[in-house]
Amino acid sequence: MREYTAEEWLPSRSGLGESPLYRASDDTFFFVDIKNKIVHTVPASKGWNSKHTVELDEPVTRLDVVEGRTDVLAAQTKLGFALLDPKTGRLDPIAQVRHLEDTSLDGKVRMNDGGIDARGRWWAGTMALNEEDPIGRLWCLRGGKAEDVSAGDGDGDRAAVLNGPVWAPDDRTMYLCDTPQGRVYRYDYDVESGVAANKRLFARLEDGGMPDGLAVDVEGHVWVAANSQGRVVRFSPEGTVTATCGVPAAKMCSCPAFGGRDMKTLYITSIADDGSTGNVYRARVDVAGVRRHAYRV
Numbered sequence: 522m523r524e525y526t527a528e529e530w531l532p533s534r535s536g537l538g539e540s541p542l543y544r545a546s547d548d549t550f551f552f553v554d555i556k557n558k559i560v561h562t563v564p565a566s567k568g569w570n571s572k573h574t575v576e577l578d579e580p581v582t583r584l585d586v587v588e589g590r591t592d593v594l595a596a597q598t599k600l601g602f603a604l605l606d607p608k609t610g611r612l613d614p615i616a617q618v619r620h621l622e623d624t625s626l627d628g629k630v631r632m633n634d635g636g637i638d639a640r641g642r643w644w645a646g647t648m649a650l651n652e653e654d655p656i657g658r659l660w661c662l663r664g665g666k667a668e669d670v671s672a673g674d675g676d677g678d679r680a681a682v683l684n685g686p687v688w689a690p691d692d693r694t695m696y697l698c699d700t701p702q703g704r705v706y707r708y709d710y711d712v713e714s715g716v717a718a719n720k721r722l723f724a725r726l727e728d729g730g731m732p733d734g735l736a737v738d739v740e741g742h743v744w745v746a747a748n749s750q751g752r753v754v755r756f757s758p759e760g761t762v763t764a765t766c767g768v769p770a771a772k773m774c775s776c777p778a779f780g781g782r783d784m785k786t787l788y789i790t791s792i793a794d795d796g797s798t799g800n801v802y803r804a805r806v807d808v809a810g811v812r813r814h815a816y817r818v
Contacts (some may be wrong), residue, residue, distance in 0.1 A: 522539040522761070522762060522763060522764060523755075523764040523765075523788075523807070524764065524765055524766075524767070524792075525764065525766040525767070525804045525805075525806055526764035526766065526767045526769065526804065527753075527766055527768045527769070527771075527787070527789055527802035527803060527804035528802060528803060528804065529600050529769075529770070529798070529801075530568070530569075530788075530800070530801050530802055530803045531533050531561075531563060531568070531572075531800060531801050532569060532651055532800050532802035533552075533554065533559070533561065533569075533570045533788065533800055533801055534668060534793055534797060534798065534799045534800065535552075535554040535556070535559075535791070535792065535793060535799040535800070535801075536554055536555075536556030536557050536793055536799060537554060537555040537556035537557075537581065537635055537775070538552060538553070538554055538776075538790035538791050538792060538793075538794050538799055538800075538801065539552065539553050539554075539555055539582060539583070539634075539734070539775050539776050539790055540552055540553045540581075540582065540583045540584045540634075540734075540776060540790070541776055541777070541778035541780075541783065541788040541789070541790050541801065542584045542586065542594070542778060542813070543565065543581065543583065543589070543778060543779065543780025543783070543786075543788065544586050545780075545812065546562065546686065547591055548565045548566055548778060548782070549562060549563070549564060550562075550563045550564075550565045551563070551584050551594065551607065552584075552788075552790050552801060553580075553581050553582065553583075553584060554748060554799075555580045555581070556580075557576075557578060558577045558578070558580045558581070559574055559575070559576055559577070559609055560574070560575050560577065560581055560584070560596075560605065561573070562572050562574075562607045562608075562696075565780065565781070573607070573608065575607060575608070575609065575610035576610065577610050577612070579598050579599045579612075580598070580599055580631070581596045581597065581598060581605060582597045582599075582632045582633055582634070582635075583597035583610075583632065583633070583634055583635040584596055584605070585602065585635070585636070585637050585643075585813060585815065586813065586815040586816070587815060587816050587817075587818060588641070588816065588817045589707070589815075590818070591619045591711060592606060592608075593605060593606055593607075593613075594607055595637070595643065595815075595816035596612065596705065597632040597633075597635050597645050597710050597762070598612060598614075598632065598767040599631045599632060600617055600618045600627065600630075600632060600647075601614055601615070601616060601617040601618060601632070601667075602614075602616045602617075602645070602667065603615055603657070604642060604673040604818070605799060607678050607722075612618060613663065615665065616662055616666055617667065617717065618630075618632070618645075618647060618660055618665045619643060619667070620669075626636070626656055629649060629650055629651075629654070629656060630647040630648060630649055630656055630657060630658075631647065631648060631650060632645055632646075632647055632648075633645075633646050633648040633657070633682060633683060633684060634683065634684040634734060634776075635648060635683055635686075636685060636686045636687055636688070636694075636813070636814075637813065637815060637816050638688060638692065638710075638712060638715065638759075638814060639688065639692045639712050639814055639816040640712055640713070640715065640725075641814065641815070641817030642661055642662065642663060642715050642745060642814060643661065643816055644659065644661050644662075644784070645659075645660045645661075645662070645667075645806070646658070646659050646660070646672075646683030646684065646685065646686075646697070647660065647683070647761050648667055648680075648681065648682040648683060649681045649682070650805055651681075652681055652682055652701065653681050653701075655679055655680050655681050655701075655772070656679065656681070657680050657681055657682055657683045658671045658679050658683075658804060659678045659679075659683060659686075659697070661715065663715070667731075669738050672811050677778065678697070678720070680699040680700070680701065680702065681701045682698075682699075682700040682701055683698065683699065683700070684700050684732065684733050684734055684735065685697040685698050685699040685705075685734075685735045686695070686717075687735040687736065687737050687743065688710060688712075688737065688814075689737060689741050689749075689758070690737065690739060690741050690811050691741075692710065692712040693709065693710055693712070694707055694708065694709065694710055694711040694758075695707070695708045695709075695717045695739075696723060696735055696743055698732040698733070698735065698745070700731050700732055700733060700748070701731065703725055703726045703727075703729070703730055703731060703732060703774060704719050704722060704725050704726075704732070705722075705723045705724045705725070705726075705732050705735075705743070705745060706721065706722060706723055707720075707721060707722075707723035708720050708721075712790075723743075723756070723760050724743075724745070724756045724760045726745070726747050726750070726754070727750060728750070729780075730747040730748070730750045731747070731748040731749050732745045732746070732747065732748070733745075733746040733747075733748040733774070733775045733776055734746045734775055734776025734777055734778075734790075734793065735777070736777045736778055736779055736787070736810055736811075737810065737811045738755075738806075738808045738809060738810050738811060739784075739808060739809050739810070739811055740808055741755045741757075741758045741766075742755050742756060742757050742758065742763060742808070743755070743758075744756075744766075744777045744787065744797060744810075745777075746774050746775055746776050746777050746789065747774070748773055748774060748775055748792075748797075749772060749773060750772070750774075751767065751769070751770075751771055751772040751773075751774055751797075752765050752766060752767050752768055752774065753765065753766040753768065753774065753787065753789060764777070765791070765804075766787060766804050766806070768789055768791065768802050770796075770797070770798045770800075770801065771789070771791035771797050771798055771799075771802060772795055772796060772797045773791055773792035773793075773794050773795055773797035774780070774790070774791045774792075774797075774800075774802070775788050775789075775791055776789070776790045776791055777789050778810075778813075779809070779810020779811070779812075780810070783809060784808070784809040784810045784812060785805060785806055785808070785809050785810070786803050786804070786805060786806075787804045787805075787806050787810070788802070788803050789802040789803065789804070789805060
């Protein structure tokens, strides 16, 4: 088993650092501080001293690239999907999450993680604000409308905290975390219809590890941030641990993302809590990551 160690890169001291994103077209790195409602833009070749930061009126929880655009990013807001101008902080709403059968839930959850599939569909998970009640759901933006795609699944897709999804390189498998339960699930995925089915357990973090953000490499292995354990764990497609990446001083590491010109730099955000720094880390690894899909306006 291969072992890596990440080095501290950006001294952000984020209250809740999340959603690292590398945009190859202009060699730029982005990430958010959900707690402090901040979005950072960092030229990857220059570092922290060249950063640009915007403070928002509401938290942004997830960022993704927009196809053919460098002026905006796809952004998940407290309860919505939007386009964000990272220079000015302007948010142009696309759709809102609404719990039509129980509107009281709108005040008990927020957006958390998400992802874009190979056809440009935008998936997102919500989470309970108290991180305990299993009221987080899986949503998909289709035709300008946020659809609850967890409805009717008695086995779950409703949890206190959902993280993911990500997809295998062939787009035939989707992965999603139930963070408080320490479990990562896999689904069969039909990329043409956008339907995820046949949910089953993929991996489980032991000793209280909480699977947070996910990333996938070109060999189809899944890199899972082991929040509360200060490491990222690489699982084979069969669910076997094949590598780990330690994140010194960041026990509460939150999300990995691949980047760099060769896609072999692993960026890792963290949370300033429980002795953890809240800084951004990076590690050089031996396998390239899969470039994330872009949202299509």
